[in-house]
Amino acid sequence: MSEIENQMLQLHNRMFMSPQDFSYRWGIGYEALAEICCVSKSTTYHWLGGKASRRRTGEAYQRILAVADFLMTNAEQVHPLLERWHQRK
Numbered sequence: 001m002s003e004i005e006n007q008m009l010q011l012h013n014r015m016f017m018s019p020q021d022f023s024y025r026w027g028i029g030y031e032a033l034a035e036i037c038c039v040s041k042s043t044t045y046h047w048l049g050g051k052a053s054r055r056r057t058g059e060a061y062q063r064i065l066a067v068a069d070f071l072m073t074n075a076e077q078v079h080p081l082l083e084r085w086h087q088r089k
Contacts, residue, residue, distance in 0.1 A: 015066035019047040019057050022065040026072060036068050037061050 001009075019033055033044040039061070046055040071078050 016062040017066040017069050018062060022069060023048060037064050
């Protein structure tokens with residue numbers, strides 16, 4: 001593995017974003033959040049719910065949201081790369 005690839009993986013392992021922050025930043029609700037994280041709407045309801053029903057979000061889901069935030073923030077630059085990646089398959 002190259003040094004740049006190693007650095008990217010190390011960065012990935014430090015990336016986290018809460019469902020509350022992601023939802024607020026992108027203006028999305030339970031259903032879209034569930035689709036992004038591949039979980040049920042009930043799960044995302046408990047992530048975003050009030051204190052009585054709130055559940056802790058696992059680190060893996062917080063990483064998914066951080067990566068999704070990065071992709072959405074950089075969509076103009078990332079989209080052509082994804083198109084090329086899909087064409088190679």
